[in-house]
Amino acid sequence: MATPNYGYEKRQRELAKKRKAEEKKQKKLHGGPSGPGDAGSHEPAAESPAAPEAPPPAAS
Secondary structure (H helix, E strand, O other): OOOOOHHHHHHHHHHHHHHHHHHHHHHHHHHHHHHHHHEEEHHHHHHHHHHHHOOOHHHH
């Protein structure tokens, strides 16, 4: 059985950490959660609960 390559695993963790820090930096520069990915994910969730409430009063 092959032995684990701890050096490779450590390098991958470091790269992931660096990538995450860079994304955070870019998000901060561009105004935070107002990005296209974040805004799109929050708006439908807010609209979805309101939609099921509207039909019951119309049906009664």
